[in-house]
Amino acid sequence: MIKIVILGAGNIAQHLYKVFQTTETLHVVQVYNRSAEALSYFKNTATTTNLKNLAEADIYIIAVADDAITSIANKLPFTNRLVVHTSGNVSMHELHKKNRRGVFYPLQTFTKDVTVNFSQIPICLETGEKSDFKILKTIADAIGSTSYKISSEQRRALHVSAVFVNNFSNHLYRIAHEICETNNVPFEILSPLIQETAKKITTLTPYMAQTGPAKRGDQQTIENHLEKLDKDIHKEIYTLLTQSIAKTYGREKL
Amino acid sequence: MIKIVILGAGNIAQHLYKVFQTTETLHVVQVYNRSAEALSYFKNTATTTNLKNLAEADIYIIAVADDAITSIANKLPFTNRLVVHTSGNVSMHELHKKNRRGVFYPLQTFTKDVTVNFSQIPICLETGEKSDFKILKTIADAIGSTSYKISSEQRRALHVSAVFVNNFSNHLYRIAHEICETNNVPFEILSPLIQETAKKITTLTPYMAQTGPAKRGDQQTIENHLEKLDKDIHKEIYTLLTQSIAKTYGREKL
Secondary structure, rough: OOOOOEEEOOHHHHHHHHHHHHHOEEEEEEEOOOOHHHHHHOOOOOHHHOHHOOOOOOOOOOOOHHHHHHHHHOOOOOOEEEEOOOOOOOHHHHOOOOEEEEEEOOOOOOOOOOOOOOOOOEEEEEOOHHHHHHHHHHHHHHOOEEEOOOOOOHHHHHHHHHHHHHHHOOHHHHOOHHHHHHHHOHHHHHHHHHHHHHHOOOOOOHHHHOHHHHHOOOHHHHHHHHHHHHHHHHHHHHHHHHHHHHHOOOOOOO | OOOEEEOOOOHHHHHHHHHHHOOOOOOEEEEOOOOOHHHOOOOOOOOOOOOHOOOOEEEEEEOOHHHHHHHHHOOOOOOOOEEEOOOOOOHHHOOOOOOOOEEEEEEOOOOEEEOOOOHHHHHEEEEEHHHHHHHHHHHHHHHOOOOOOOOHHHHHHHHHHHHHHHHHHHHHHHHHHHHHOOOOOHHHHHHHHHHHHHHHHHOOHHHHOOHHOOOOOOOOHHHHHHHOOOHHHHHHHHHHHHHHHHHHHHOOOO
């Protein structure tokens, strides 16, 4: 049995709490949050709004906004315990060194009220002391996640990569949605193509999977497309991504 | 029984041929291609390299490169028959008006040798004469596809939208792949996130699904990400898409 204290009550805190409850080996002994209201989610578990009252546990998981991590870690009223955060973009070393430090970063997009399947979520693990790695690995295993040993610098690279594949791809979907609306076409027509594009990279590298006018160097189609776009920002994005693809495939001239 | 002649021997021609063979109501009576070699794929079916020898059929499906469509349509040695093309980016009116015209455009990314499931492919239909719509609808139904009545202008909008969600998203995956390689991180870690991002838009609009620093106006994370990117073109793309997201959510200042 691993005794866990969760610090924070937001999205990730809730998702971790929920999945820990489904296991027989992970026991959340307490949830801390600065304000009491948010703690109502954590039924059947002791809660506190005072860091001084933190319970004894094997691991303290700080699941709060990036800019609040250091301040909470600094205020912890104990030393030499295992304290980890769950952020993709914060170095492990921003946790105070009075405790043993680590990172437990689930690489996924969490939406409130949407259940997530942790067996589909890779978890990036890092610890300051080698002997602490095992407990993080045990937690990841218990919730069915695949885990990877990832350094703070690697995690930072993953975090910016995630912005490209998640935030930016979604924004491209949004632009397509706008174009469809302007032209009275149901956006749902594009859904199978979106799913297939994502699925393709599980069997082909993105480099191999690339298709389209920019790769072919099909200037006529590119001009036709630019003409069809109404918004300047859409034209700019189209032009820049087309140039980048063309460059990738050695078509410098487009 | 609907008698079909396919003109062309490339990717789409092959995929349509294959799926038509699986039905009991669609009969490919002949495949035409300018060069004979490519015709070897179409076993058990009459083939020709001479437009003058085209067989009699209910519908002629031109599945060739965009810039060859008009020239083939012009050369057809008959009139008043139903002739359609399969392109997302060519107006129906580029087919010669001596025949009845239409479009049968499957909106999907086709890869050679990768079997496609037509029940997952939306087909955009258009006909010059109302009475011809039924035969296109019957063909789409026979192969299990959902079909939509889409005008040439709407199809053009869909085609450019498809570039955003397919070609451009895939290029973002490619950039993430590069960043991962530079930092010795396995790209596969990002695959669940990529799948989830695509899946999300089947239940939320892309507008609602958006997350990330650009939407939050989190300048600190944005600067941190830009610092981590090595290539200028990656920085440019990051900056432009971040600006576009910020604008979408009313954060003009980023």
